[in-house]
Amino acid sequence: MLSRKANSFINIAGLSIGIACVIFIVLYVQDELSYDKFLKDADRIYQVNLNGNIGGQEFLGGGTPPPTGAALVNEFPEIETYTRIYQPGNTVVRHKGNNSAENYFSEKNIWAVDSNFLQVFSYKLKDGNATTCLQKINSVVITENMATKYFGNSSPIGKILLFGDDKIPFTVTAVLYNLPSQSSLQFDMLAPIASYPAVKRFSWSWVWLQVITYVKLRDNIANDDAAIKNLEAKFPSMVKVQAASAFETIGQPFDEFLKNGGRWDLELQRLTNIHLYSAGVGSRLNTLSDIKYVYIFLIIALFIIILACVNFMNLSTAQSTKRAKEVGIRKVLGSVKQQLVKQFLTEAMLYSFISTIIALAMVMLLLQPFNQLIGRSLSFSSLFTNYIWLFILALAIITGLLAGSYPAFYLTSFKPVLVLKGIATVKTSIGSLFIRNGLVIFQFTISTILIICTVIVFKQLQYTQTKDLGLNKENVLVIANTNRLGNSEKTFRDELLKTHEIADAAISTSIPTGYEFTDGYVPEPSGKKERLPKNISLTSFIVDENFIPTLQIKMLEGRNFSREFSDSASVILNEAAVKQIGWKEPLGQYMQYPGGDNQRFRVIGIVKDFNIESLRSTVVPFALFHTSSKTYDMGNSYISARVKAGKINAAINKLQKQWKSFAPDTPFEYSFLDEEFGALYRSEQRMSVVFSLFTALSIFVACLGLFGLAAYTAERRRKEIGIRKVLGASVQSVVAMLSGEFVKMVLIATLIAFPVAWWAMTKWLEDFAYRINISWWMFVIAGITAVVIALITVSFQAIKAAVANPVKSLRTE
DSSP states (O other): OOTTHHHHHHHHHHHHHHHHHHHHHHHHHHHHHTTTTTSTTGGGEEEEEEEEEETTEEEEESEEOTTHHHHHHHHOTTEEEEEEEEOOOOEEEEEEOTTSOEEEEEESOEEEEOTTHHHHSOOOEEESOTTTTTTSTTEEEEEHHHHHHHHTTSOOTTOEEEETTTTEEEEEEEEEOOOOTTOSBOOSEEEEGGGOHHHHHTTTOSSOOOEEEEEEEOHHHHTOHHHHHHHHHHHHHHHHHHSHHHHHHTTOOHHHHHHTTOEEEEEEEEHHHHTTSOTTOBOSSBOOOOHHHHHHHHHHHHHHHHHHHHHHHHHHHHTHHHHHHHHHHHHHTTOOHHHHHHHHHHHHHHHHHHHHHHHHHHHHHHHHHHHHHHTOOOOGGGGGSTTHHHHHHHHHHHHHHHHHHHHHHHHTTSOHHHHHHTOHHHHHHHHHHHHHHHHHHHHHHHHHHHHHHHHHHHHHHHHHHHSOOSSOOTTEEEEOOGGGGGGGHHHHHHHHHTSTTEEEEEEESOOTTSOOEEEEEEEOOSSTTOOOOSOEEEEEEEEOTTHHHHHTOOEEEEOOOOTTSOOTTEEEEEHHHHHHHTOSSOTTOEEEEGGGTTEEEEEEEEEOOOOSSOTTSOOOOEEEEEGGGOOOOOSOOEEEEEEOTTOHHHHHHHHHHHHHHHOTTSOOOEEEHHHHHHHTTHHHHHHHHHHHHHHHHHHHHHHHHHHHHHHHHHHHTHHHHHHHHHTTOOHHHHHHHHHHHHHHHHHHHHHHHHHHHHHHHHHHHTTOSSOOOOOHHHHHHHHHHHHHHHHHHHHHHHHHHHTSOHHHHHHOO
16 A cells, blocks of 8 residues: 555545445435334335226326225225325414413424324324324324424423414324434324314215325235235225215216226225335325435446446556566465465455445535435434444445455466566556456446436426426415415405515415316217217316416417406316317317316316426316306415516515414415425436436546556556657657547447437436437537546646656666
């Protein structure tokens, strides 16, 4: 190490960075794979999903009819019990402190659950009884954070919290320890589902999908995939019997629904799979990720550690000329090959263990910034749990063996007589040259692949921010919970319109990116020969006449809602809905809503398709109903206000004052629509940043090796360079000569990388319904970047060698 300080530094730096990257990725992967596994009997708990088709519109989601759980338990002995979750929406919670002043907060994570919820999900209680704490109506279980927020350090058990505008008293019956970050279910308060009349009102319905159902299977089938498939195969016959009356109530016989291509199937999804395997499954509760990102980061970890090992191999074989004589002398003095192999492997292991210690120090220092980068709370102490420390030890050993194996067997294969005569190194130089060049090509192939992937991920995310969504999301301020204004909601909106900073304002039951209502509708044929689907699934908002102009949605045909007309029986459709129904002239046509006492709606307008979800999904058939129609009750409502450019801060201050004058005891909550859309791609944005970081590190590791090789090449050809300069060669020609062979290798690497990166990114882009086209210039940029990086790395050593005094190199033996 001391005799070859530069090489030692390059080897240790490369291995340290590689091992640190692997440890970071292993921490992330371990965190991803551990979701929900801390719960007792987690492998026996399954979420019930509904796989449906209404009018040709496919959907798969966690929302289920309220009677689903009871029907499954009654019909199938394989199912031990069930529990349900209902989200009542944002709730204002009030509490009178010691000074009798009433504090109030808007809580988003209050869940209504069955009384056995904490028996199925074994979250740890700090105080209270899991069996009885949710049995009484208007009882509430809170987390430690909520207990501190409302009651400080005093015990909250038996104390009262006031829920909603009616200030309904809920008694605290238990306190939960704060939920682990590895829980895909994250809530702040639990209340009995019996406290919410909406669930009871629709307890008969098999078409009201606002409840999430979990079942606990018996031990004998919980982990038997074949048995679970057999169980799922029995569900359709049960649903056909149970759902028949509910479908009759909405004017849709279930047999006819199935005959027309409809589907209403129940499926089971293992709780421990929900976090990583829910792509395409609509879920409003769980914290979700994607297994593909786990695979991507594992592949990156493998690439980076291989790059670091390749550096070690390359530099070791490059030094073969110097170490060959050492090997020859050792053999002459009696060393056998086995002893020499052990010596070189021991050297490599020493490098590996020193690098591992440095890598652990790097992880300890950089873990907090890494957590901020990926939005997690990974802990350094978790390295010493779940046998991760054994993995790190194995990683150090394997890295040492992998990095040292080729140099050990390569250098010890020299024959001592030929080595001491200087013949062996000449004969083996051609073979070792091919190997070194191949390793450099491999390194830059990986680096170029990562560069291309980073460019394409960045361009796709940029596309999601700039694509025409069919609406204008900029400068739109969204005020939540405006339903709490009651009859004053429209008055508040009108007051906003009088504000100088507000260009327009609208009321709606939801906003794009928010929770939308989806249900079945029956289009009416306008003629005897017209064949239309018996029913169609439409996603919808209830809005006022200002919604379309506020979001600047383009009207294609007909008219908008207007105060000049009675629009309680009117509907506005988007292009996708008209196409799905098949109307050639949609204006003036009618459709029925069986879920709303067979209300009949007349189509008065058609709007251009606009996105309400991320660009992973296609635009769905969509409808807008007027606020006067009272088609259905969403519970929440919003006011979207378009703020004039440059007036954001002034507008917020004025709106806050106006809100307090209308609702002094309700928190003022607002967001911006463009930020809501941005949040849809948060996981991809974080992945892009982390991907860029690991790409940069992989390039740095590759460049470390290239720098060492360039130094060795310059040293090996020092006399040649001296002779060339004496014979008149310019500095530029010498630099070009030394750099040229490395540039050729990088160019070969880019040609290999292009098809691999194209295939990988084509697969990744398949997750997006709307995506960029992979263009040739992305590959050109990546190739040029790789070549420039290689040139910069090599040029330092090349210039240093080219400007050296040739007399010194020719006089040195």
